[in-house]
Amino acid sequence: MYDAPTLERDVTEAKTKFSARNVQVWYGDTHAIKDVNVEIEDNTVTAFIGPSGCGKSTFLRCLNRMNDTIDVCRVEGDIRLDGEDIYDKKVDPVQLRAKVGMVFQKPNPFPKSIYDNIAYGPRIHGLARSKAELDEIVENALRRGAIWDEVKDRLDAPGTGLSGGQQQRLCIARAVATQPEVLLMDEPCSALDPIATAQVEELIDELRANFSVIIVTHSMQQAARVSQKTAFFHLGELVEFGETGHIFTNPEDERTESYITGRIG
Amino acid sequence: MPATWIVLLVLALAVTGYVLGRSRALKSAGGDSRNLHSLPRYYGAHVLLMTLVPALGALALWVILQPLIVDNAISAGLPDSAIPEASTRGLVMSDVRRVADGLDLAVSEGTISAEDAASLRPEFNNIRDRLGEVGVALGSDVSAPVLKAAQEYRRASSTASLLMTITVLAIALLGFGYALSRTNGEFRARNVVESGIKALLVAAASIAILTTLGIVLSLIFNTLEFFKLYPAWDFFFGTTWSPSFGGGSELGILPLLWGTFYISLIALAVAVPIGLFSAVYLSEYAPRRIRSIAKPLLEVLAGIPTIVYGLFALLTVGPLLLKVFGDGGLDWMQAGTAVMTAGLVMGIMLIPFVSSLSDDIINAVPQAMRDGSYGLGATKSETVRQVILPAALPGIVGAILLAASRAIGETMIVVLGAGAAARLSMNPFDAMTTVTAKIVSQLTGDADFASPEALVAFALGMTLFVITLGLNVFALYIVRKYREQYE
Numbered sequence: 001m002y003d004a005p006t007l008e009r010d011v012t013e014a015k016t017k018f019s020a021r022n023v024q025v026w027y028g029d030t031h032a033i034k035d036v037n038v039e040i041e042d043n044t045v046t047a048f049i050g051p052s053g054c055g056k057s058t059f060l061r062c063l064n065r066m067n068d069t070i071d072v073c074r075v076e077g078d079i080r081l082d083g084e085d086i087y088d089k090k091v092d093p094v095q096l097r098a099k100v101g102m103v104f105q106k107p108n109p110f111p112k113s114i115y116d117n118i119a120y121g122p123r124i125h126g127l128a129r130s131k132a133e134l135d136e137i138v139e140n141a142l143r144r145g146a147i148w149d150e151v152k153d154r155l156d157a158p159g160t161g162l163s164g165g166q167q168q169r170l171c172i173a174r175a176v177a178t179q180p181e182v183l184l185m186d187e188p189c190s191a192l193d194p195i196a197t198a199q200v201e202e203l204i205d206e207l208r209a210n211f212s213v214i215i216v217t218h219s220m221q222q223a224a225r226v227s228q229k230t231a232f233f234h235l236g237e238l239v240e241f242g243e244t245g246h247i248f249t250n251p252e253d254e255r256t257e258s259y260i261t262g263r264i265g
Numbered sequence: 266m267p268a269t270w271i272v273l274l275v276l277a278l279a280v281t282g283y284v285l286g287r288s289r290a291l292k293s294a295g296g297d298s299r300n301l302h303s304l305p306r307y308y309g310a311h312v313l314l315m316t317l318v319p320a321l322g323a324l325a326l327w328v329i330l331q332p333l334i335v336d337n338a339i340s341a342g343l344p345d346s347a348i349p350e351a352s353t354r355g356l357v358m359s360d361v362r363r364v365a366d367g368l369d370l371a372v373s374e375g376t377i378s379a380e381d382a383a384s385l386r387p388e389f390n391n392i393r394d395r396l397g398e399v400g401v402a403l404g405s406d407v408s409a410p411v412l413k414a415a416q417e418y419r420r421a422s423s424t425a426s427l428l429m430t431i432t433v434l435a436i437a438l439l440g441f442g443y444a445l446s447r448t449n450g451e452f453r454a455r456n457v458v459e460s461g462i463k464a465l466l467v468a469a470a471s472i473a474i475l476t477t478l479g480i481v482l483s484l485i486f487n488t489l490e491f492f493k494l495y496p497a498w499d500f501f502f503g504t505t506w507s508p509s510f511g512g513g514s515e516l517g518i519l520p521l522l523w524g525t526f527y528i529s530l531i532a533l534a535v536a537v538p539i540g541l542f543s544a545v546y547l548s549e550y551a552p553r554r555i556r557s558i559a560k561p562l563l564e565v566l567a568g569i570p571t572i573v574y575g576l577f578a579l580l581t582v583g584p585l586l587l588k589v590f591g592d593g594g595l596d597w598m599q600a601g602t603a604v605m606t607a608g609l610v611m612g613i614m615l616i617p618f619v620s621s622l623s624d625d626i627i628n629a630v631p632q633a634m635r636d637g638s639y640g641l642g643a644t645k646s647e648t649v650r651q652v653i654l655p656a657a658l659p660g661i662v663g664a665i666l667l668a669a670s671r672a673i674g675e676t677m678i679v680v681l682g683a684g685a686a687a688r689l690s691m692n693p694f695d696a697m698t699t700v701t702a703k704i705v706s707q708l709t710g711d712a713d714f715a716s717p718e719a720l721v722a723f724a725l726g727m728t729l730f731v732i733t734l735g736l737n738v739f740a741l742y743i744v745r746k747y748r749e750q751y752e
Contacts, residue, residue: 064640066640069635069636071552094642097639097640098642102640103640104633110638110656120651120652121641121642124641124642124643174641175640178642
């Protein structure tokens with residue numbers, strides 16, 4: 001767990017990974033995201049917090065264009081990954097999603113074996129040239145997902161047969177296996193018990209070494225524990241964005257303070 | 266009194282019962298429905314049900330049983346001498362019934378008076394002509410015993426009808442009185458009505474089950490009858506099908522089964538890929554607007570009667586195939602009716618079946634699976650191939666098996682499209698026939714139901730039933746197993 005966050009936070013001066021400018025999202029006629037500007041740094045855990053329906057998940061899904069799969073959803077504005085506009089016509093959303101992995105609220109392992117679950121991404125992106133290489137990728141991913149020791153003897157067992165916490169770590173390992181640059185996590189612990197949550201949080205902190213991690217969460221304690229930067233969304237607006245320690249101890253906006261102290265939300 | 270009148274009377278009584286029961290209950294509670302155990306309408310419904318259900322049940326039972334009992338009684342009274350040679354008691358009895366019906370008709374039209382009808386004698390009155398006048402044609406002159414039996418039949422029937430009227434009305438009145446006498450504020454009418462409704466539902470379910478049981482039993486008995494006349498071994502393993510009503514038929518099922526399976530196989534080869542691909546398109550690729558138009562259109566195919574498909578096979582597909590594969594072309598095909606013709610058309614018939622079921626099953630795959638796959642950077646077709654289809658596979662297999670049992674049971678398309686020749690051949694452009702088509706041809710026309718040539722239809726039906734039942738059970742098993750996966 002993260003014990004002395006503030007010290008380390010000041011040290012990390014990472015380069016910008018995602019930069020969003022004037023992002024608007026509509027679901028049909030509903031204006032779900034209003035004019036969001038945010039810079040997300042590499043090798044940082046960024047937490048999106050806010051009450052239900054405030055648009056934090058929607059914004060997260062804009063970052064790997066998962067909203068494309070929803071017919072009525074319309075995204076405007078400028079979102080750049082490493083300076084490249086991801087909504088440009090030349091960008092293939094499929095390739096983008098290989099770079100920007102995603103872990104969902106509910107663990108969603110495929111009805112395949114544990115091995116095939118992890119190998120799914122590397123296989124479709126042709127990351128392994130031989131079976132041995134694939135084995136290695138799978139093992140590494142499972143180790144990174146902190147689940148290797150629990151499943152190494154039953155890689156052929158179905159992934160759906162694992163417990164909820166194991167399934168979620170399997171899904172994280174699955175996302176890691178495609179070697180993304182950014183990992184998006186949409187309330188990854190909401191379906192987990194406290195022990196599994198602790199394991200996943202620990203994992204998130206380790207993943208920071210290699211990825212930029214963006215996590216949507218309802219738990220403010222969780223945001224405080226795992227993140228370096230926090231963004232507070234309210235009614236589709238990005239109200240406040242800054243150092244996690246700063247937001248939680250000394251919020252500038254009144255709404256942020258109300259939310260953090262439990263008066264709204 | 267005709268049954269319609271009885272029903273109307275009982276209904277009227279029941280409605281009166283509803284009103285009376287309701288007001289009686291209210292009165293017993295001093296006009297305040299809050300003092301009653303149940304809502305007032307339950308007291309009314311209680312009387313209504315008690316009047317209606319037993320009386321109508323008795324009526325239905327009586328209507329079914331009366332002809333059987335009267336028939337048996339009259340038939341037993343027929344002297345053996347009244348049965349001509351080369352005829353049976355059953356045939357004479359049908360004459361008797363016909364004369365009796367004719368007399369009824371003549372009386373109701375006024376050409377014969379009621380007394381005359383009861384006392385007519387064949388020696389003096391030309392009965393055949395007089396019945397012919399009212400439109401009842403008889404094959405031969407009416408003999409004295411037949412006429413006598415017919416008159417007895419009429420007498421017995423009318424007595425029985427009178428008895429029926431009295432009994433049914435009595436039961437209705439009894440139920441009415443009993444229910445009304447029980448009605449007071451303490452009476453738990455709501456619970457009684459509830460259990461009455463449950464009993465009605467149970468009765469409906471058991472009728473469905475009993476009917477199925479009856480059909481299966483009649484199949485089994487007739488099949489056993491057939492196997493007494495024809496060896497089972499020859500039936501199941503004979504390779505020739507050549508029935509002849511003069512005797513000496515060879516009734517081997519193998520050519521028919523082969524035809525059935527060959528045609529079904531071609532049908533499935535057409536229906537499964539097309540149906541499955543269109544299901545994948547509709548559920549995964551199609552924009553909502555196209556889906557809302559295309560899916561109902563596809564399902565219209567399922568609403569076309571199979572005889573229309575048969576016409577299509579006979580008039581369009583057959584000649585078309587003949588042009589390509591027949592004399593002028595590749596010379597594989599002799600005539601428009603062939604396994605290929607029927608198979609193709611049957612395949613088209615099955616497309617909506619496969620696509621509609623598969624579409625439902627694909628839609629039942631949780632969105633989380635798709636999100637997971639897209640989130641890893643998979644394309645649509647990769648997602649469909651590697652995640653959705655494997656997840657939906659058991660359900661799709663179930664859909665295909667259901668389609669297969671439809672194909673095996675299909676008749677009209679085969680009759681019109683595949684010809685009538687029972688043969689064992691590998692050439693899909695040969696005419697062949699199926700089990701169902703042969704059942705039709707064995708039972709149409711004047712057949713003696715005691716001969717193996719007619720009874721074989723039951724054995725064929727039984728075989729088919731066992732095969733499709735097996736397929737259906739297997740399909741249901743697979744579909745059920747699949748369901749458990751996501752719940």
